[in-house]
Amino acid sequence: MTAIDVAILLFLAITAVTIARIRDLWAAVMFTGIYSFLSASWMLLLDAPDVSFTEAAVGAGISTVLMLSTLALTGTTEKASGAKFRPIPFMVVVLTGCMLIYGTLDMPQIGDPSDPIHIHPSPSFVERTQGDMHGLPNVVTAVLGSYRGYDTLGETTVVFTAGIAVLLILRRGKEEDSKTGGRPGSAAASGDNA
């Protein structure tokens, strides 16, 4: 298992450096898709399937399409920045990195049974889920869907309202565009959608 973890982390590092170095933005968008797939599979290896689900749907699916539609409105190449090597920003970055790594030394080991996260609310949920939920295997689903069911309902309502608002705003913009005699392509598109 450790070998697979190391290999995927290595791929992640290589992809991140490539995204930073590449000047063709179309290829950079493609590499962000690869990065999302890799990080989602790494989260899956760390036993977090719900986070991995979200990462795959949002990172690899929606944001690729959004970034491509942004590229359609701007351009596909980036100017090479003529900046030379500057020591002070480099030192700041290295120092911040060292401080972050020093901070991780305080974190408990992965899977340590005496972790705070394994002690505080979790054992009661793990013990009670089997009886309360009639054998639902996933504790995360039980917490999300039943123990915190009202929270989830509220979140869903908020997201639904936001989606409706965004749709209304976008639709109004298109109608105004066709009223003022906009481009023929956009008028035809809004006619198709209405």
Added chain:
Amino acid sequence: MVFLFTACVAILVTMSFALVRAMLGPTVFDRVLSLNMFGTKTVLLICVVSFLQGRTDFLDLALLYSLMNFIGVVALLRFTTQGEFGGQNPNVDTPFGDKSIGNTALKSGGD
């Protein structure tokens, strides 16, 4: 167990080849193919790992990954041939001109 682990290593090696091709790839086709192949290999890796860990409920995630891979590749290809999505900006030229793909032929055929 050893068999599954060997399969994992083989898939990881194939992923590294696809990654190298995506980085070197001079044309659009190389990159699109390597992206598609990388997604497919991710799906395979998840399947093998889920059997390796004995948690076959991860297979649903593999299905989601293949759907996402399909959507991503379709979006990339559509952007490459048309240069826009759904009549946003008809005046933008296609990003890769005529040298990499037969862009005018594709456009007239598609319309």
